[in-house]
Amino acid sequence: MLFEKTYGIDLGSSSVKVYSMIRNKSYIEKNMIAAKGRKIIAVGNEAYEMFEKAPSNISVSSPMAFGMIANLELQEIVLYSMMRKIDKILGIGSVMYFAVPLDMTAIEKRAYYQVANGHWLRKNRVYMVEAPIADAIAMGVDLENNEGSMVVNIGAQSTNFSIITGGRIIISKKIPIGGRQMNEAVCSEVRKRYNLQIGTRTGKRLKLVMGRLADQHKQARKVVGIDSVSGLPREEVISAYVVNAGIMNCVNEIGAQMKVFLERIPPQIAYHIAKEGIFLTGGSTRIPHIDTYLASYTGYSFNLSDLYETSSVTGLEKIIHDRELRKWAQPITQRKL
Template sequence: MLLRKTYGIDLGSSTIKVYSFLKNKSYMEKNMVASKGHTIIAIGNEAYEMFEKSPVNIAVNSPMTFGMIANLELQEIALYSMMKKIDKFLGIGSDMFFSVPLDMTAIEKRAYYHVVNGHWLRQKRVYMVEAPIADALAMGIRMEKNEGSMVVNIGAQSTQFSILTDGNIIMSRKVPIGGRQMNEAICAEIRKRYNLQIGTRTGKRLKIAMGRLNDQRKDARKVVGIDSISGLPREEIISGYVVNAGIMDCVNAIAAEMKIFLERIPPQIAYHISREGIYLTGGSTRIPYIDNYLASYTGVSFNLSPFYEKSTICGLEKIIRDRDLRNWAQPVKQRKL
C-alpha cells in the first residue's frame, strides 16, 4: 500500500472529486469536456467556462448522466487530465477507489474498470465503494450494529434515498431531481414572470446568491438575458421570491418522494430513524434552511452534513486511510465482470 499510489475518485455529473493518499489532499474540478468533432478543445473548469457560450459546432457536455457514465471515452480523458494535474508522473499500478451507484450491472462496472484501464490510464487496481456507504462513513454513522439510519444525497442531477442497517443497504431509491433541475426551474420561472430567457449558469448563480426556503428576506439581483418577445438582450432585476419559487418546486417534489419512501420503511427501523434523524448531504444542501424545510414537510429531523458535495470523497478518504474500513471496498477484476 505504501509503495503504490492510491486515489479515491468520485465521478459526479457536475464535478470530479479526487483524493490523493500520497499528498493527503482532495481536488475538485468540473466534469465537462468541450469538443469539436473528434478534437478536444477544453477539459474541466476551462470547458465549464465555455458552457452555454460556445458556438454551434463546439459541444460542451458532461460525460456523466444521472450519476452514470454516459460517454466512456470522454470520461477517461477528463479523469486522465485531472490526474495529470495532481501528479505529473502517474506511472502504472495505482489503486483506484471509486464511489459507485447501487445495483450496477456488469456493463456499468466494466465502464468504471475501463476508465482507468483503457487508452490513457493502464494497469490500475479498481475498488468500488457504494456511494451511500461512503456518505455514511463521512458523516460518522456507526456501520456495525446499526439499527437503522437514512442517508439522503441531493446531487447534481438526482437525489438518492438509502436505508442502512447493520452495515447493509436494505432499501434505496433514486429520484431524477437535483441541483441542475433546480437551476432549470429558476430559469423557467423567470421566463414565465419576466419574459426573459437566461442560461442555467445564471440560474445557478441566482440559486447560490438568493436561494432561501424559510427566510423571506427581500433580496434582488440584476441579470442580463434575452427578451422572449423581441429577441434582444435586456437587463432585469430579479426578485428573490421568484428564485425561491423555482427552488421550492424541486424541493417539494423531493420531499414528497421522501415522504412516500419513509412510509415504506418497516416500523422498527422507522422508529430509530425518527429518533436519530435523517442524514442530509450533497451539493444542493448548501441552500440555507433546506434541512428545516424538509423537516417541516416530512415531520422528521435532519442532520446536515458539513461536507456538502465532498461528503462521498471524504468517505473514500476514510476507507483508504483506515485498513479496518477496507472491507467496504470491493475489488473488481476484468475477468470477473
C-alpha cells in the first residue's frame, strides 16, 4: 500500500525505541509506567521522573523484565502512548517489525503479537527479527558470506552473546547482568564504604559520570543519601574508585561468562572471530574503555558500536528500507501461534 505506515520497534527493559518510516526518524522513551491501583498516572519519561520519588500508593515499574514482556497490558499502553506522540492518527493495518529475544516460546511470541493487536492497536501485521541479527545488520556485518561473527549486547537487565555464521545464529547465551545490576552494585559499594544508602538513579548518574574501567582519574562527587545508622539525610563525597569497584564486579562477571562461552565455539569459527573482533553494543557499553577492559580480560579484540542502545532499531530501519534484508524478518500471525 502506498500510504501504509511501517514501524520498527525495539521493546527494551529500560527504554522503547521506535522507528517511523513515514517520518524517517527514530524515537526513544523510557519504558516506565506509573499507576495508582488501576488508574494510569504517567507513561514513559514522565513516569521515569517519578521513579523512586513516588509515594507508597503509586507504583512505578517497567512492563519488561530481563528483555521479555512481563506485563502485556501495561506494555501495550506504553507502546500506544509513544506511537500516539509520533503519529496523532494511527489508523489500522500498519506493519510492525519487532526486535525480539532468541529462543522464545509460543506464549512469548503471542505476547508480541498481542501488543500490536490488542485493545488499542489493531489489525497490524507483525514481523519478528531476532535482536542479534538486527544488531549485526546495524553494525555492518555481512550475514550472507559469514565464516563466524560474535555479537555481544550489554543491555539494561541482561547481556546476550550470539555467534552468527552462514546467515544464522548457531550458539547463543543470555546472562542476567546489565546496566541495572551495575547501578545496584554501585549503590551496594557506597553503602559498604560510607554507610550511606542512595537510590539506583543516583547510582546510575555516578556510573555515567565517574565510571572508567581504564585510565582512572582521581574524581569525586557530592551526593545526598540516607545514613544507614541514624536514618537521617546526609551529604557525602563519593570517590571514583568506589564507583568503579561496583562496576567492575559486574563487568568481571560478564568477562568470565564470555570466556566460558568462547570455549564452546568450534576452532575454525573462533579463529575468524579472533581475526575479525567481537562486535560490542548495547546501552551499557557507554562506560568508557569497556571494550579495552573486556579485551584484556578475554584476549579477543572488540569492535565497539557507537549506536549503543539504538543498534537494534537501526538494524530494523535498514531491514525496512532494503527488500534484500527483509528475509531476516519472520511474519507472525495468530494462526501460527
